[in-house]
Amino acid sequence: MKIPGPVTEGRLIRRYKRFLADVILPDGSEVTAHCPNTGSMLGCQPDNARVVLSVSDNPKRKLKYTWELVETSAGVWACVNTARPNAQAREAIEQGVVTELSGYPVCRPEVKYGSEKSRIDLHLSGHESLPDAWVEVKNVTLCDDQGLGYFPDAVSTRGQKHLRELIAQVEAGDRAVLLFVVNHTGIELVKPADHIDPAYGKLLREAGAAGVEVLAYRSGLVNKGEPDGDLSLVGPVPVSLQA
Known part of the structure; x- marks a missing residue:
């Protein structure tokens, strides 16, 4: 896109x-x-x-x-436009770029769910053999000088709420996915920002242990080092949940 x-x-x-x-x-x-x-x-x-x-x-x-x-x-x-990642993620899922989420014919945005009255960014349904997938999308732009990307870049009680909701979906028998959209061309690995929001980092590791799938995909952004306005997701980035 x-x-x-x-x-x-x-x-x-x-x-x-x-x-x-x-x-x-x-x-x-x-x-x-x-x-x-x-x-x-x-x-x-x-x-x-x-x-x-x-x-x-x-x-x-x-x-x-x-x-x-x-x-x-x-x-x-x-x-830095946080209105873009949901559209980036939806396009990539529907085009089969996010291979872990392929095979779902129905993709709906902003579906109400959860006991804390949230709205999931993307709800995937209709897969032949897999349960519905609830996908929360996060924008990652914080990067250190070693190529490590971190989320969040500020304390995020809202992000903590989303993790609790995702854990509940897994417990209910569905898939729950946290999809980091890496909108920074210098990031080579994504980690929780424990130095900024330790509560989020702790909860993210609990979510991973509970079965929430944590994925990261990068956007292209540039052509030969110069911005070309293309926000399409182009491939996966590794994620580490270690503190």
């Missing part, structure tokens, strides 16, 4: 109020872009970073630009 609509590059001035970012465009003009990311974006907002913005022609929108990609200080690219 491609970033929808036209895109433009720019240079980041600053991110503020969580959802706003000031950017200098190639012509020297300064614009305010929507930042669709509720996390800390740790490592993904260096000063003067190259960024990619999508451009909307919808006159009803308050902000014309949306922040999509950033070049980190290590010179690699990340997708």
